[in-house]
Amino acid sequence: MTAPHDTIVAVATAAGEGGLAIVRLSGPGALAVARRLAGERALPRRDVPSHLARAATLRAPADGEVLDRGLVLPMLAPRSYTGEDVVELHCHGGVLCARRVVRACLDAGARPAGPGEFTRRAFLNGRLSLDQAEAVADLIHAEDELAGRAALRQLSGGLRREVGAIEGPLLELLARLEGGLEFEGEDAAAAAVPRDRLLAVLDAALAALAALLADADAARRVREGVHVVLLGAPNAGKSSLFNALLAQERALVDAEPGTTRDVVAARLRHGGVVFVLHDTAGLRPDGGRVESLGMARAREAAAAADVVLLLSDLADLTNPGEGDVPADAGVTVLRVATKADLADAARRAAAREAGLVVTSARDGTGLDELRAALLEAADGGRLREVADLGHVFNERHRHRLAAAREELAALRGEVALRDAPAEVAAGLLAGILAELGEVTGRVFSEHLLGEVFARFCVGK
Ligand SMILES: Nc1nc2c(ncn2[C@@H]2O[C@H](COP(=O)(O)OP(=O)(O)O)[C@@H](O)[C@H]2O)c(=O)[nH]1
Ligand SMILES: [Mg+2]
Known part of the structure; x- marks a missing residue:
């Protein structure tokens, strides 16, 4: 999947009356689009100061009609939420100004963002793992102190680190089983993974998964x-x-x-x-x-x-x-x-x-x-405790983790009872890593992203 080349726009704040409304642009054309509304004084053609807001009059590019007076806040790639060039246009609150500004951005070459598209781009650009992206939605939906704290912890990478710690040794094992690596100081003939070593790695992963899944019920209650x-x-x-x-x-x-x-x-x-x-x-x-x-x-x-x-x-x-x-x-x-x-x-x-x-x-x-x-x-x-650990995974995560545990146990059985050949073990291990990878998005498909981001609102 390649990075998107178009520029998206949406109102980022909740609809309704409020002090401010923020229109957000992201993509390679974000600066150019915003410049057509705000002018070159607010957004110079070169050396745009990132993360610095300037006051500007926003005008319709077609006829120069004044739409609003507000702030223009550019955040240059890669130091932005999406990892792309982002410009926020801070308008007066209420629906009218923001809607007119969005329309002007569309006229200037942006296209309307879909649900969660900003966060989807953040994921595709490596700014967030998939479970962190989901924590963003959880945080927005959180009504309670504990759920909010848990989402924040997950957003800061609590679950991602745990899963990464399980994946690391398994990925290394897979590489060795596939003959891509040799143990240090051993010759190629001895490169096959000894059985007790294989079992030790699988047992450690099983124990770590069991510990994580033991929190599943508490996570749901949070x-x-x-x-x-x-x-x-x-x-x-x-x-x-x-x-x-x-x-x-x-x-x-x-x-x-x-x-x-x-x-x-x-x-x-x-x-x-x-x-x-x-x-x-x-x-x-x-x-x-x-x-x-x-x-x-x-x-x-x-x-x-x-x-x-x-x-x-x-x-x-x-x-x-x-x-x-x-x-x-x-x-x-x-x-x-x-x-x-x-x-x-x-x-x-x-x-x-x-x-x-x-x-x-x-x-x-x-x-x-x-x-x-x-x-x-x-x-x-x-x-x-579970909330503070950031282990507050959702049903999707739980299913993937449980599937990985089941397949790991089966692989362990194959190895322990039948001394499965390296190719067989490697095949099973690859499947397990695919399950784990879907938790954080190390492995993903368009279908998976569609499922995850459908829960998001437009503008996030
Ligand atoms: N004196 C007294 N009456 C109660 C108390 N709790 C419920 N009742 C009465 O018991 C009846 C049934 O109560 P209700 O809450 O509708 O019971 P439910 O059918 O189990 O939902 C009502 O007439 C209530 O006023 C209580 O703590 N003290
Ligand atoms: Mg009753």
């Missing part, structure tokens, strides 16, 4: 939030507790059983972690058709949860949801007693004794304790 599902009998107080935790009336509460029929979700921030709370339909053996559909959804949500809050009324601690909690080891179950304000002290003490978190949505009893228990169940400390 990116998406921790899924918490409230489960229990009708009237157990699920919707009331859901509202109390959120400190807002999000879900409908009523004395009539079966009020909640669909899953209602809302985000709760606590201790730097985002929890996605899911209020569900109450579980009971009988119930109408719509209610049954609601129960099916409740069970589905519980199966996909990180934490299930199993609620029961302190007046009646039997819980029909008990059998609906997936036995899966990945789900943490917290038993919660509700309506503590209606029960006497002895009953409350007994429930605590039995390990339940005793709460009241009415008077706020136990809510702090429940939030603390949620934070612990979510392994909040580990989430922060």
Whole structure:
């Protein structure tokens, strides 16, 4: 794939009213296009000072009509976001000025940028690895402190370094297996890789991949939030507790059983972690058709949860949801007693004794304790560590890493059990390196780039 030769333009700032709007140009013609709007005083023909903004009147090249007064900021290749010549035109905010400036840039020879095209160019010019480019999108989409910090760490190359450290010895091994290299001090006849050496390299790579993948679940919780599902009998107080935790009336509460029929979700921030709370339909053996559909959804949500809050009324601690909690080891179950304000002290003490978190949505009893228990169940400390390591890979990365691990294990088996010939091992290793290479974009196809950059907005 060759570097692009055309010049692209787009509004880089969000649409809507604001103090400033920035139009961004990138490509070999960026300076020439911007010069036709801003004039030679702002952008001289030679010795353009890079990274220095100048005030300028922007005019339409066709008829000289004044479009806006603003700043012109050239950033010369290769010291720019895309690695190409970039010019930013800072206009007045709102949509009108920026739109007129973009139109003038198109008249002057630029073409409209596609989604993520600036970042795609940054990748093609080696300014960013593919996982770093994805971190740019994550950073833009991040709504929470932890997700934002994680994206920044990944942007600074956390994941790229880890994957590179796994790839290095494997690439060297491949070269040796292919006979391209000889061990130092050995003659060509002895150049074949000894089996124990081969196994040692494969084992080290397997261990490193396992360590990385062990963070996959924490990584997902950092990116998406921790899924918490409230489960229990009708009237157990699920919707009331859901509202109390959120400190807002999000879900409908009523004395009539079966009020909640669909899953209602809302985000709760606590201790730097985002929890996605899911209020569900109450579980009971009988119930109408719509209610049954609601129960099916409740069970589905519980199966996909990180934490299930199993609620029961302190007046009646039997819980029909008990059998609906997936036995899966990945789900943490917290038993919660509700309506503590209606029960006497002895009953409350007994429930605590039995390990339940005793709460009241009415008077706020136990809510702090429940939030603390949620934070612990979510392994909040580990989430922060993973975010700081920059291991917050997405599903695409996880799939590639998992595939690489599987193929590595298969290769190890071939070598250990059957002493696979060098050509066979080399072939398998090349496949593994292709999987790993797709994480950082060391190996990429047009299809892969299309998939990755489709998530981006125009102007990024
Ligand atoms: N006294 C008291 N009543 C509650 C409490 N939580 C819920 N309720 C009442 O119990 C009934 C059912 O509550 P709701 O939240 O709709 O239960 P859900 O069916 O599990 O969602 C309503 O009449 C609520 O007002 C509580 O902590 N204290
Ligand atoms: Mg409800």
